[in-house]
Amino acid sequence: MEMVERRTRKPTATRLTAGDWTAAALEAMARGGLAAVAVEPLAARLGATKGSFYWHFANRDALIEAALQRWETDHTDAVIALVEAEPDPLARLRTLIGTVIESTAIPGADAIELAMLATAGHPHVAAALARVTARRLAYTARLFEDLGLPPQEAGHRALVAVSAYLGHAQLAHATPGLVPGTPEQRRTYVDRLIGLVTGP
């Protein structure tokens, strides 16, 4: 809600790059969804005008596409890299589930993801979402296979696990009170969830 300071933002940064716009677009998307990725509000937030934007991008859709691509590459492999550091398959699965469930408790951590799910009707969003989800499912299924499960069984459990994460993210966002609130409650819940998806 900054009031005046229009021309006194940063000592540098009089000029903007395309990356500044995509970053602002992702930030806006995290707060207000895809609808908040609007040229003029973004320009106001960046202390610029549309004239700048339409030099860097052809139109709003081009910005959305660029922002999604950036998110996809930046964010997708982060968790996988973290998980891959664990030694054995079971520890990797624990780390994976624990990390993603814990992320739902951090306000705004999954905001972009939820915004994308909320706008799955948009072509670019649907495409990005499909790629990321496919990779997640494949990776999770591979973890179950490493645990010794046959492919179909591993696929089913991966689907349950990913669904449980997505649903949990939804619940944590839409109805925070109905989800484990304290870190300990989350820990025991995560343990129980892991126990169920790795059950006999």
Next chain:
Amino acid sequence: MEMVERRTRKPTATRLTAGDWTAAALEAMARGGLAAVAVEPLAARLGATKGSFYWHFANRDALIEAALQRWETDHTDAVIALVEAEPDPLARLRTLIGTVIESTAIPGADAIELAMLATAGHPHVAAALARVTARRLAYTARLFEDLGLPPQEAGHRALVAVSAYLGHAQLAHATPGLVPGTPEQRRTYVDRLIGLVTGP
């Protein structure tokens, strides 16, 4: 973009009721989300004008509130009533999970629900969603308690089950190709899901 035919729609239906507007609002919400619940498009779709709408409702928000309330009362107890017809707790759980997962395979069946999750930021939507979700969780937890599980354990499994449903609905909507496609695949998946959430 209809050109003329303004007064030649249905033989009857010259006058509209508030219920007609809420029904149209829910239909629009199922197709295009909350943003599609717009007064003028709805009026055009109903063959009327805004003059009619603003006689029945104070503003757009009042329509949204009425539509949500109608959905909440109409749709909430439907599944529960169906499930409650089953004899024993395990059969109820099977029917519940089978029904809701199967509903994700029917195109547009969960559209309103997904639209609401997509717009959980809206106050009325958040409130309706919280009420419905709370009742679902409580009911599902009660099913697990009827299976002989202690309250906390039942609550955890209910959370897993509801999350798995919500996540599955998201996946089925956003990335239909990554979810069991044929009825048989769904059946075996549902069996496996039930087996996991009812596991030891």
Next chain:
DNA sequence: ACACCTCCATACGGTGGCGTATGTTCTTCC
């Protein structure tokens, strides 16, 4: 059959966002 109330159409002003056209400043490079 006439006044009345209900229900609706028409017309209007306002807002917020998109995209374009054109001028303006800053940079860079010779």
Next chain:
DNA sequence: GGAAGAACATACGCCACCGTATGGAGGTGT
């Protein structure tokens, strides 16, 4: 240090939607 181009500002027309104001068509009772 001046021209060329890059990066931006300004101003405009356009569209979609919200909400209001006002008048006019229906029924309805008496």
